[in-house]
Structures are given as structure tokens and as C-alpha cells.
Amino acid sequence: MSPEEFRQYGKQVVDWIADYLGSVEKHPVRAQVRPGDVRAMLPAHPPEQGEPYEQVLADMDRVILPGVTHWQHPSFFAYFPANASGPGILGDLLSSGLGVQGMVWATSPACTELETVVVDWLAELLGLPAHFRTDSAGGGVIQDSASSAALVAVLAALHRTGTDGRRTIYVSSQTHSALEKAGRITGLVAGDVRTVDVHPETLEMDPARLRALIEEDVAAGVTPALVCATIGTTSTTAIDPVRAIGEICREHGIWLHIDAAYAGVAAVCPDLRWINDGVAEYADSYATNPHKWLLTNFDCGVLWVADRKPMIDALSILPEFLRNAASESGEVIDYRDWQVPLGRRFRALKLWSVIRWYGAEGLREHVRTGIALADRFAELVAADPDFELRAHHPFGLVCFRPLRTDALELMERVNASGKLYLSHTKVGDEVWLRLAIGAPATTAAHVDAAWAALQAAGRRISPGRR
Amino acid sequence: MSPEEFRQYGKQVVDWIADYLGSVEKHPVRAQVRPGDVRAMLPAHPPEQGEPYEQVLADMDRVILPGVTHWQHPSFFAYFPANASGPGILGDLLSSGLGVQGMVWATSPACTELETVVVDWLAELLGLPAHFRTDSAGGGVIQDSASSAALVAVLAALHRTGTDGRRTIYVSSQTHSALEKAGRITGLVAGDVRTVDVHPETLEMDPARLRALIEEDVAAGVTPALVCATIGTTSTTAIDPVRAIGEICREHGIWLHIDAAYAGVAAVCPDLRWINDGVAEYADSYATNPHKWLLTNFDCGVLWVADRKPMIDALSILPEFLRNAASESGEVIDYRDWQVPLGRRFRALKLWSVIRWYGAEGLREHVRTGIALADRFAELVAADPDFELRAHHPFGLVCFRPLRTDALELMERVNASGKLYLSHTKVGDEVWLRLAIGAPATTAAHVDAAWAALQAAGRRISPGRR
Numbered sequence: 001m002s003p004e005e006f007r008q009y010g011k012q013v014v015d016w017i018a019d020y021l022g023s024v025e026k027h028p029v030r031a032q033v034r035p036g037d038v039r040a041m042l043p044a045h046p047p048e049q050g051e052p053y054e055q056v057l058a059d060m061d062r063v064i065l066p067g068v069t070h071w072q073h074p075s076f077f078a079y080f081p082a083n084a085s086g087p088g089i090l091g092d093l094l095s096s097g098l099g100v101q102g103m104v105w106a107t108s109p110a111c112t113e114l115e116t117v118v119v120d121w122l123a124e125l126l127g128l129p130a131h132f133r134t135d136s137a138g139g140g141v142i143q144d145s146a147s148s149a150a151l152v153a154v155l156a157a158l159h160r161t162g163t164d165g166r167r168t169i170y171v172s173s174q175t176h177s178a179l180e181k182a183g184r185i186t187g188l189v190a191g192d193v194r195t196v197d198v199h200p201e202t203l204e205m206d207p208a209r210l211r212a213l214i215e216e217d218v219a220a221g222v223t224p225a226l227v228c229a230t231i232g233t234t235s236t237t238a239i240d241p242v243r244a245i246g247e248i249c250r251e252h253g254i255w256l257h258i259d260a261a262y263a264g265v266a267a268v269c270p271d272l273r274w275i276n277d278g279v280a281e282y283a284d285s286y287a288t289n290p291h292k293w294l295l296t297n298f299d300c301g302v303l304w305v306a307d308r309k310p311m312i313d314a315l316s317i318l319p320e321f322l323r324n325a326a327s328e329s330g331e332v333i334d335y336r337d338w339q340v341p342l343g344r345r346f347r348a349l350k351l352w353s354v355i356r357w358y359g360a361e362g363l364r365e366h367v368r369t370g371i372a373l374a375d376r377f378a379e380l381v382a383a384d385p386d387f388e389l390r391a392h393h394p395f396g397l398v399c400f401r402p403l404r405t406d407a408l409e410l411m412e413r414v415n416a417s418g419k420l421y422l423s424h425t426k427v428g429d430e431v432w433l434r435l436a437i438g439a440p441a442t443t444a445a446h447v448d449a450a451w452a453a454l455q456a457a458g459r460r461i462s463p464g465r466r
Numbered sequence: 467m468s469p470e471e472f473r474q475y476g477k478q479v480v481d482w483i484a485d486y487l488g489s490v491e492k493h494p495v496r497a498q499v500r501p502g503d504v505r506a507m508l509p510a511h512p513p514e515q516g517e518p519y520e521q522v523l524a525d526m527d528r529v530i531l532p533g534v535t536h537w538q539h540p541s542f543f544a545y546f547p548a549n550a551s552g553p554g555i556l557g558d559l560l561s562s563g564l565g566v567q568g569m570v571w572a573t574s575p576a577c578t579e580l581e582t583v584v585v586d587w588l589a590e591l592l593g594l595p596a597h598f599r600t601d602s603a604g605g606g607v608i609q610d611s612a613s614s615a616a617l618v619a620v621l622a623a624l625h626r627t628g629t630d631g632r633r634t635i636y637v638s639s640q641t642h643s644a645l646e647k648a649g650r651i652t653g654l655v656a657g658d659v660r661t662v663d664v665h666p667e668t669l670e671m672d673p674a675r676l677r678a679l680i681e682e683d684v685a686a687g688v689t690p691a692l693v694c695a696t697i698g699t700t701s702t703t704a705i706d707p708v709r710a711i712g713e714i715c716r717e718h719g720i721w722l723h724i725d726a727a728y729a730g731v732a733a734v735c736p737d738l739r740w741i742n743d744g745v746a747e748y749a750d751s752y753a754t755n756p757h758k759w760l761l762t763n764f765d766c767g768v769l770w771v772a773d774r775k776p777m778i779d780a781l782s783i784l785p786e787f788l789r790n791a792a793s794e795s796g797e798v799i800d801y802r803d804w805q806v807p808l809g810r811r812f813r814a815l816k817l818w819s820v821i822r823w824y825g826a827e828g829l830r831e832h833v834r835t836g837i838a839l840a841d842r843f844a845e846l847v848a849a850d851p852d853f854e855l856r857a858h859h860p861f862g863l864v865c866f867r868p869l870r871t872d873a874l875e876l877m878e879r880v881n882a883s884g885k886l887y888l889s890h891t892k893v894g895d896e897v898w899l900r901l902a903i904g905a906p907a908t909t910a911a912h913v914d915a916a917w918a919a920l921q922a923a924g925r926r927i928s929p930g931r932r
Contacts, residue, residue: 001552003488010480017563018473067576084565086467097483099550110533187653
């Protein structure tokens with residue numbers, strides 16, 4: 001495709017996306033297709049001759065859109081949001097257009113240096129400590145996800161223990177499954193990912209139980225490597241007591257990783273910085289995902305470390321073909337040693353685009369809007385005696401449950417309607433519904449309509465309700 | 467940013483990229499900046515207020531482009547190509563515009579099902595065996611890179627051994643460092659990634675040495691888990707004897723992973739399918755990267771497995787919030803269990819765009835052009851007694867060295883000129899230069915100019931040369 005053909009088709013694709021974004025509400029939120037439906041509409045074999053790009057765009061409407069669950073729909077409330085935004089899309093487009101691969105500084109210095117600048121910017125925007133900045137012994141890096149960030153933290157922590165003997169890592173029952181997966185990937189055997197009890201109401205990790213487990217393990221000759229504390233758990237946005245956990249970690253020389261994948265970006269609002277209490281003093285690593293609630297297209301997760309050395313020592317292997325003068329000078333960062341894969345896209349462009357377009361003010365406004373809408377929804381739930389509201393944390397997630405209707409049946413009914421999409425979790429044996437607000441297109445009207453749809457569905461399932 | 471603002475700025479960005487692609491030759495191939503130059507041009511702090519997008523585009527010209535090493539430049543010959551193409555960029559743009567996250571089938575069925583279709587298409591285009599198709603016990607998946615594909619293969623292989631005891635994996639001195647990294651990540655200790663000797667001339671893994679090592683390890687009570695054979699090594703595009711290696715793996719029940727990251731896509735040409743001899747009979751997994759030589763923007767690596775079960779067993783963890791009826795029906799693929807991270811972009815769109823725009827014919831033509839240009843360059847080298855040509859494989863990489871000049875000095879001189887960019891490797895103690903052809907914009911004129919620049923630089927360094 002020549003540059004001029006790209007110019008022509010590129011504008012058609014931009015129009016297609018602008019039309020899509022402007023009309024996303026006309027689609028059912030959750031795809032209505034059944035397994036195999038999309039595949040059945042596609043040719044079984046690849047084309048022998050090339051096709052005009054118009055045919056791809058026609059198939060986007062005919063084949064792809066009906067099979068898409070619309071994460072940018074204003075009534076998408078399932079999981080946490082995966083925000084896209086105009087500047088996020090454009091930053092990704094610039095990255096694709098340049099087509100550079102920034103595995104080491106020398107293969108595109110701007111890819112590395114813009115990344116150090118924007119992760120430092122983000123650390124400042126979130127009020128994170130100076131030792132997470134890249135001009136310190138620590139630094140930040142963009143990963144594809146908080147799963148990968150957790151894996152890197154576990155690898156650094158295991159390396160830092162300086163032993164190949166039995167090591168353990170500590171999570172709670174509320175910790176994201178990515179930590180268990182990281183444990184499994186890094187070769188920990190079953191039981192070495194230790195689950196600490198949580199407070200039965202708040203679902204926060206119990207520091208006394210953590211201490212007891214660690215002391216038990218140390219006495220048994222095991223080396224505790226890492227504790228993961230979560231700020232805003234996936235299930236209910238619970239906040240682990242980072243300071244108390246951090247003190248225990250410090251006593252025992254254990255790596256403290258903070259998984260703030262969803263909620264961390266809320267600290268763009270100074271009045272929410274308290275969620276990070278203890279991070280500056282105790283955290284060895286901290287992960288949050290601008291691709292969740294900060295308007296930056298997936299994938300863009302940021303990992304900061306207080307000391308980059310154990311991470312680089314754990315991950316660096318230098319084959320001859322990557323040797324170069326800049327790396328050997330020690331003056332540059334080679335981000336390949338800060339991640340699992342070798343290759344890397346120029347992801348900093350999208351975060352840069354987003355921060356510049358919205359500014360700190362715009363980012364705060366976006367987070368505050370989501371929180372205000374969640375508060376609005378929580379008030380609606382609280383006022384209905386047929387529903388129970390779960391005490392909630394100051395983010396965009398509301399957990400609630402119907403008292404006279406099966407929660408999963410209610411959820412399936414509204415999700416199947418295509419009007420909104422929400423998800424569920426379990427606390428003990430109780431099923432709770434999760435309504436996560438945070439898409440930039442969501443307004444009070446969408447929240448009110450979601451509530452009306454839930455109430456109506458509840459009444460249809462259990463006509464005896466008030 | 468509203469849809470209408472996106473429409474407006476999106477077209478500006480498309481114009482910017484079209485202009486860039488149309489004029490990429492005016493830039494020095496390798497960035498001419500020094501460490502810190504890019505950073506110094508950027509503000510130390512994020513903006514408080516948002517900025518017009520025009521300012522981002524202006525900074526693309528002012529700050530970013532001077533710091534970019536231009537991977538799409540027709541005279542970029544370092545590393546393997548990381549091809550971008552118009553339809554690749556547009557497919558990525560469509561993915562960004564939709565902003566879906568396809569961690570499980572239910573979160574966007576089209577994301578999963580288009581992926582199964584395009585990886586099946588690619589398997590057909592490359593003549594890979596039917597048991598790699600997703601309608602078999604095996605299947606294909608898009609990973610970010612061959613590093614991650616190798617890590618997944620190692621995890622599946624380790625899981626399949628059914629033991630937590632000492633396991634080993636086997637590579638050669640020519641295997642990509644990603645395998646050593648995968649070994650380290652998965653908790654293998656030093657020495658458990660075993661290096662098999664290669665033939666001193668061809669640099670192919672020696673099956674007799676492989677067999678001896680395996681038998682030695684088995685006798686010592688170790689469980690051999692995986693052998694990685696490479697089709698087209700990074701250093702010199704050597705091709706390991708897959709069939710002979712496969713027979714040994716079969717005898718001992720060892721997982722055979724094929725790393726064909728760069729060269730695998732050459733099999734779009736039927737006359738090159740011999741490079742995969744033995745794959746159909748013996749390979750448990752096979753990885754190749756359309757993002758290298760097949761016109762699909764980074765990141766797009768494809769991993770196929772002959773049996774998906776050990777991979778899924780190794781990687782699947784199901785938290786409550788991801789439970790859904792479709793997954794429980796067993797009728798769908800949840801690609802989160804085929805990779806390390808949980809979240810995933812809609813990467814199939816770019817591979818789909820590329821295959822449809824070029825068609826099988828266009829893809830073959832692209833590969834053949836690269837090979838013909840490499841042959842042309844090799845002939846030029848062979849005709850000059852001041853240079854030595856290394857016997858080369860039928861791909862786009864030419865390895866050669868100057869006989870009267872220091873190879874690294876020659877390389878640094880031409881790279882610093884900005885006229886072309888090449889890299890080096892070592893075979894034993896000998897330094898060889900690597901010139902990898904494969905960018906779609908590269909023509910015979912660029913290859914001839916590269917050769918002229920190398921000859922001239924050689925003459926300047928060693929005026930006594932003929």
C-alpha cells in the first residue's frame with residue numbers, strides 16, 4: 001500500500017471510527033452472537049489475490065461489529081473500564097505509523113526517552129515518591145498489563161532473595177489471580193503462593209495473619225520473597241493496609257509489591273492520595289494501568305520500582321547482536337531488561353497524547369465524574385429495600401445484590417437485553433453484582449437507565465416484590 | 467475528545483503518517499541523538515491544562531523524529547525487519563478504535579473468533595500441518611513476540627513432564643536468548659538450560675550431541691522437558707535439523723518447540739516449504755512473527771501448538787469474576803489461557819487486514835523480493851576480494867565481513883553516516899556483519915547504495931585496499 005493509498009484509506013478508517021464512536025449506543029452492549037457465529041461468516045481460506053480495503057471496512061460492519069462486546073459503550077459496566085479516548089487512539093496510530101521497535105535505547109532513543117518522561121510525569125500526577133522516578137535508583141516502565149508487571153516484580157523479588165531454595169510469596173484471597181499465575185510461571189510449587197486471611201467485612205488483608213504466616217515459614221526454613229498488597233481489589237475495590245503490611249515486609253526484608261491496577265490512577269485527585277498511604281515508605285514496586293481508568297487505550301500498564309537493579313539482574317541477558325556503544329556507556333535505559341519479551345512498541349506515545357490533551361485537570365475531572373456517578377448509583381440502590389448495597393470504596397465500582405431475586409439470574413437477564421453489561425463476584429458464598437463506572441461517554445442518564453433496567457428485571461423475575 | 471474532534475485530528479494524523487512514510491528516506495536511518503537529548507527537549511512536568519492536538523503533532527516533528535531510528539527506512543538493514551504496512555497500520559487503528567479487550571470469548575467474541583480464523587489462514591498459507599488448526603486438538607494464538615511464545619511453550623512443556631523435580635531444556639549456542647530468559651523466568655536454575663554444540667560451519671545443532679546430553683541427563687535422574695530447534699537463527703539464519711532432532715524428542719517424550727520467528731513466514735512461498743521439514747511429524751509448538759517479515763505491524767507473533775491441553779493446564783486460573791456461561795459450555799476458546807498476561811488487544815485485525823490487502827500472491831511477492839535483493843547483495847560482496855561472504859540461507863539476511871578493515875569500525879562508520887543501518891554478530895571469535903533485507907520500501911537501488919557506502923567506508927579506513 002503506497003503512502004497515498006494509506007492517506008486515502010486512513011481517512012476512511014478514521015471516519016469509520018468516528019462514526020462508530022458517535023453511534024456506539026445503538027449497539028447492544030454485550031455481543032448477541034453464539035459461539036461460532038463470527039467464524040461462520042468468514043471465509044475458511046485466505047484470499048489468493050488481494051482485495052480492496054473497502055471490503056475490509058464493509059466486513060467490519062457486517063461481520064465484526066455484531067460480534068463485538070462494546071467496551072466503549074456508555075452502559076458497559078462489567079469488569080473495570082478499558083478506556084479508549086481520541087488522543088489514546090491517535091497516540092497508538094502514531095506508534096503504528098512510525099513502526100519502531102524500542103527493545104534497546106539505540107533502536108529508537110525517542111521510544112525509550114519519551115517513556116521515561118511520561119512515566120515520570122505520571123508518577124508526579126499520582127503523587128508517587130521521588131525514588132520511583134527514572135533519575136533515581138528506581139524508575140518506571142510501560143508493560144502490557146498489571147499481570148506482566150506483577151510477574152516482573154515477582155521475578156525481581158525472587159532474584160533478590162539470593163537463593164534457589166524454597167521461596168514463598170504472600171497474597172490474600174482478594175488478590176488478583178495474576179499473582180497466582182506469576183507464582184506458577186516462576187516455578188513456585190503449589191502452596192508456595194500463600195494466601196493470607198482477610199477481614200471478613202472489609203476484605204482487607206489481615207496484617208496479623210500475614211505476620212504469623214511469615215514467621216511460620218521462616219521458622220520452617222523457607223525464604224519469603226514478596227508480599228502483594230492491593231489498592232482497589234478487582235472483586236470489591238478493597239484497600240489492603242499497606243503501611244502495616246509494609247512494616248512487616250521491612251522487618252523481614254521482603255519485597256512489597258503494590259497492585260493498584262485499577263484504582264491507582266485515582267490518585268490524580270489530590271484528595272484521594274490517601275489511598276497510597278505507606279507506598280512511599282515501604283513499596284518496592286507499584287503497578288497501575290492507565291488503560292483502565294485513565295483514558296489510555298489498552299495496552300498501557302505502568303510499573304515503578306524503587307530499585308531497578310534486582311529487576312534488571314533478573315531479566316537481563318545480552319546476546320552479541322544487541323551489544324552497542326550506548327548500552328555499554330551505562331548512560332541509557334534498555335527497557336528490554338525491564339520486561340519479559342524482548343521487543344516493544346512505542347507505547348509512550350499514547351500516554352503522552354492523553355496527558356497532553358486532557359492535562360492534569362482533565363484527568364482529575366474524568367476520575368471525579370466516574371466517582372460521582374458511582375455515588376449516584378449507590379444512592380439509588382441504597383434507597384431500594386429490595387436491594388442491598390455493599391459498603392463501597394471511593395472509586396467507580398458499586399457492589400450490590402438483589403434480596404428477593406437470584407443475583408445471577410438478574411444479571412444474565414439484563415446482560416442478555418443488550419441495554420447494559422455488568423458482572424459479578426463472590427464474597428464467601430454470597431454472589432454480588434459489580435457495576436463499574438468509568439467510560440468517558442457515561443452520563444447520569446446511563447446510570448439512571450441501568451438502575452431502572454435492573455429494577456424492572458427484578459420485578460419481572462419476582463413479581464411479588466415491592 | 468468528541469467523535470467529531472477525533473475525525474478532524476485523526477485525518478491530520480493520517481496525513482502526518484502518509485507524509486512520513488512518503489519521505490522517510492530524508493531522515494538518517496539511525497537516530498543521531500545522544501543519550502538524554504530527547505528528554506532534554508521535553509517538559510520536566512506534565513501540563514496542568516490540556517493542549518490542542520496540533521502541539522503534539524508539532525512535537526512529533528520537532529522532538530520525536532530526530533530521536534527515532536527509522537525501522538521503515540528502505541536502508542534499515544539492522545536486526546530483522548519489523549515491517550509496517552498500510553493495512554497493518556489500519557488494522558491496528560481499527561483495533562484501537564474499537565477498544566475491546568478480548569481476555570475471554572465473552573468479552574468480545576469477534577476478537578477471539580477472528581483470531582482463530584486468521585491464525586488458521588496463516589497456517590494454511592505456510593503449509594503447516596492440520597493439527598495446528600484450531601478445529602483440532604491444537605491451535606494457534608497471537609502473542610506479542612516470539613519471546614512470549616517461547617515462554618508459553620516452555621511452561622506447557624514443564625507442565626507436561628508432570629514433575630516438580632529437576633527439569634532441563636535444550637538449546638544451541640545459536641538459539642535466541644529468549645529461551646535462556648524463558649528458562650530463567652520459569653525457575654530453571656543455571657545449567658538446566660543445556661547448550662548443545664553446533665556444527666562449526668553450518669552452525670546447525672548437532673543431533674548426536676543433543677542425544678548424548680539427553681541420555682546423560684536422564685541417567686542422572688533429570689527430566690528433559692523441551693528442545694528448541696530454530697529455523698533461521700537470529701545470528702546467521704542457520705536451520706537446525708528438525709527431523710533428526712524430532713526423532714530424538716519423540717524417543718524421549720520431549721516437547722519440541724520450533725522457533726521460526728523470522729524465517730517461518732518465508733514458507734508462504736511453496737518452494738521454501740522445505741525449511742519446515744520435520745515440523746508436521748515432530749513439532750509440539752511452532753512460532754513465527756508476521757511482525758518481522760510479513761508486513762504486519764509489531765506486535766504480532768503467532769504460536770501454534772499440536773495439543774493445547776498442557777498449555778491451558780499450565781496457564782489457566784479461573785477467578786470468579788471471569789466465570790461465564792460461554793466458557794463453561796466448552797464451546798469457545800478463552801485466549802487468556804494461551805498467554806501470560808490476562809488482557810489482550812484485538813491484534814487479529816491487523817493480520818486480517820494484511821492478508822486481505824496483499825492476498826497470498828502479494829505476500830509471496832514480498833518475500834521473494836527480499837530474497838532476490840539479498841541474493842543481489844551477496845553477489846556484490848562475493849565479487850569483492852576485500853570482503854568475505856558467509857554461505858547464506860535462502861532468506862533476506864546476508865552475513866559478510868571485511869578482510870582488510872576492522873568490521874566493527876566499518877559498521878560504526880556507516881551506521882553513524884545515517885545512510886544505512888546494519889548490525890553485527892559473532893561466530894566463535896569472528897565478527898560478521900549482518901545486512902537484513904525485508905522492508906517493503908527497499909529496492910535494488912538501496913541495496914546497491916548500501917554496498918557502495920560499505921566499500922567507500924572500507925577504503926577510507928584502509929586506503930591501501932584495492
